[in-house]
Amino acid sequence: MSTPAPRPGTPVELDPGAACDLVRRGVALLDVRDAPELATGMADGARHVPLCELERRAPELEPDRSQVVLLICASGRRSRQGAERLRTLGYGRAMSVAGGFQRWRAEGLPVARSPDEVADLDVERYARQLTLPEVGLDGQRRLRDARVLLVGAGGLGSPAALYLAAAGVGHLTLVDDDRVERSNLHRQVLHGDADTGRLKIDSGAATLQALNPTVEVTRVERRLTAANARTLLEGAHVALDGADNFATRYAVNDACIALGIPQVHGSVFRFEGQVTVLWPAAPGGGPCYRCLYPEAPPPELAPSCGEAGVLGVVPGVIGLLQAAETLKLLLGVGSPLVGRLLQYDALRGSFDEFDVARTPACPACAR
Amino acid sequence: MSDVLIRVPAVLRPFAGDASELRVAAGSLAQVLERVAVRHPQLVPRVLTPDGQLRPFVNLFVDRTNARALQGLATEVPAGAVVSILPAVAGG
Secondary structure (H helix, E strand, O other): OOOOOOOOOOOOEEOHHHHHHHHHOOOEEEEOOOHHHHHHOEEOOOEEOOHHHHHHHHHHHOOOOOOOEEEEOOOOHHHHHHHHHHHHOOOOOEEEEOOHHHHHHHOOOOEEOOOHHHHOOOOOOOHHHHOOOOOHHHHHHHHHOOEEEEEOOOOOHHHHHHHHHHHOOOEEEEEOOOEOOHHHOOOOOOOOHHHOOOEHHHHHHHHHHHHOOOOEEEEEOOOOOOOOHHHHHOOOOEEEEOOOOHHHHHHHHHHHHHHOOOEEEEEEEEOEEEEEEEOOOOOOOOOOHHHHOOOOOOHHHOOOHHHHOEOOHHHHHHHHHHHHHHHHHHHOOOOOOEOEEEEEEOOOOEEEEEEOOOOOOOOOOOO | OOEEEEEOOHHHHHHOOOOOEEEEEOEEHHHHHHHHHHHOOOOHHHOEOOOOOEOOOEEEEEOOEEHHHOOHHHOEEOOOOEEEEEEOOOOO
16 A cells, blocks of 8 residues: 655644545554543544553554554644654654544544444543543443442431442442431531432432432332341442441341441541441451441440531541442452551541451351 | 550540540550549440450550450550550441
8 A cells, every 4th residue: 555655854743634535545543542532433434542552552553664654632732742652663654633633523524433442331421530540441331330239328328329429330229218307418418408308318319310310229218127138238249338326237247248248337426437348258358347346335335426416527538438448349449448447537637547357256257 | 755645536535534635654455444544434434344354346456456356455555555445336
């Protein structure tokens, strides 16, 4: 194949119209944008090669370094960088499409639809996390297919659910039988003033669907108990424990052990909060709630938020740490808080980290 | 400095004169708690049972390690160490 050769020393940029003519004559056009950006479509005839992979894949895509290679990105900046890099590799006729895909489209040049690799995802919505190598398209699909059960749609469940929905966790189940009270509103940010008197699961589901309509929210108007915990948790990948009482927390614990799934624990009191991941079935093992606290305290030593008060932002911080741990578990990235407990003290403005181990003779999780 | 620092959680502060931190001389964890009890006699019964065992809904950490994973109340708390009292908290 013979193509008109820009002479050495000619500008590294080419107008979109001229580039389009070359592509029609068989010249390679490489789109160096990140995958999520392809949702807006691609220049017709372009192949996708993210900029970070360009140098590695160039020899495979165009073995003949004497050929013209065209690069395109969103605005022309990254493709110009790419062309300059290719020139240092010996592709003396690598050129960038000036103004990028934005100008290509504005000039009415032919555009192809998004490739299949992104067509099933709302890549524009998740663009900023899709570009994280730890997430990417595969991770985003994993989040989309994930099921998280939130025990309680209150102080901890509210912030956690908002961010899990925003991140694209596809299936959220809210388990709560309470109705919204005005005294909830300073911390339970799933609910607004007009929701007073509504079931929290209804108000919460409406807020989550408004935030991200692609998320399926299942509402369970029940109090999770030892009798129904296992049935409710069946099929969930993670339980996010934002309960407001010990009986529910132990019920979640026992069901999670039976099902082998992690319980992302959070609890708050006044200006303090605790967060940890309880998961005996974790690779390497981890403690359960009964390893950590074999028994619940008597009521006089465990006043509720209603009795003792809580700074609204404290469950916000802890609930979001629970959401972060949940996303890490679903994505399989980082080091989950298994065997470690974080304590947040808002007044001191500090986090303390403690090691928490399995109890070898734990009545709940010892094998 | 020969003291250890004891961090008192919010739920137990009413029994510690509303203090969030206490300082007593170093020793075994049992000795440390005895020294706390001299000044705050109501606090320690919330941490220990009447027969002197650690209550099952409270953990004591010496720096970052759970005393249950060390020698329990016999654990030596060196000067400069931090003892954190961590009770079970249910609020959500």
